[in-house]
Amino acid sequence: KEDRLQQIVGIVCDAAKQSLKKEGLHIPPWRRFEYMRAKWLSPYRRTTNEAPHASFNTNEAPHSSS
Structure with a gap:
């Protein structure tokens, strides 16, 4: 599988x-x-920093900015 991918990349x-x-391009x-x-x-x-867990209520309606 890896050697096939290397062929394709080549x-x-x-x-x-x-x-x-x-086209004369670099x-x-x-x-x-x-x-x-x-x-x-x-x-x-993959390396990531652990993010704090956000708590939210899924039953709340989104706030509008009017």
């Missing part, structure tokens, strides 16, 4: 590179294979 990056070169770093491989194939771990 194909997409090559196509973007050819298209941009054909290839931005975030369109290069190394960046895309890191984006799509790096391990993912």
Whole structure:
């Protein structure tokens, strides 16, 4: 699965590179294979700060600003 994704990322990056070169445009770093491989194939771990729990009454009507 991972090697298939890496193939797809490579194909997409090559196509973007050819298209941009054909139009005479610079290839931005975030369109290069190394960046895309890191984006799509790096391990993912979400880190968040724990938010305080908000209490609210679901039966209340929304307040209007009139």
